[in-house]
Amino acid sequence: MGGDLDAERIQVEAIGEPGDRRFRLLSIVNGQTYAVWMEKQQVHALGLALEQMLERLPDAGPVLPEAPGLTEFDRETRKQFRVGRMELGYDDDEDRIVIVAHDLNSQEESDAAFACRMTRAQARDLSAESAAVVAAGRPRCTMCGEPMGPGPHVCPQQNGHFRHDLETVDDAEDT
Ligand SMILES: [Zn+2]
Numbered sequence: 001m002g003g004d005l006d007a008e009r010i011q012v013e014a015i016g017e018p019g020d021r022r023f024r025l026l027s028i029v030n031g032q033t034y035a036v037w038m039e040k041q042q043v044h045a046l047g048l049a050l051e052q053m054l055e056r057l058p059d060a061g062p063v064l065p066e067a068p069g070l071t072e073f074d075r076e077t078r079k080q081f082r083v084g085r086m087e088l089g090y091d092d093d094e095d096r097i098v099i100v101a102h103d104l105n106s107q108e109e110s111d112a113a114f115a116c117r118m119t120r121a122q123a124r125d126l127s128a129e130s131a132a133v134v135a136a137g138r139p140r141c142t143m144c145g146e147p148m149g150p151g152p153h154v155c156p157q158q159n160g161h162f163r164h165d166l167e168t169v170d171d172a173e174d175t
Pocket of ligand 1: 141142143144145146153154155156157
């Protein structure tokens, strides 16, 4: 079986004002909401890791969109903790992505505080959400709408070049 760990819902969210945001993964497993508090870098890393894993998986045919779970998250759940180590795995028998999160404050190395299994569609959504949530705190470029910084912004609206001379740009737009 193993179906016990299927995530009914899973998402990441940011709480608070830009510059002072906290991040958490929310999931409903077996009717129980888990809140896994994460650092921003962990959210970012999770999104990338999911994306890379999905790219490497064998083709399983079209991914059908799923109806989102209807159960509301219990945002006051007592099942919450700050995550230390996270692991991703893949169950190729049932084509599920497995996510395991360890409590940062737990002494037991083997003690997973949260584990669930996701469909590819859920993993894809979670990956996209992670990227969006991480990016949402940053100002957006007025040209292309992409989040800026912290490094230099290479704008696709400017063919990847930086715009230094506004007059040159006006000329370019007239042509
Ligand atoms: Zn831009």
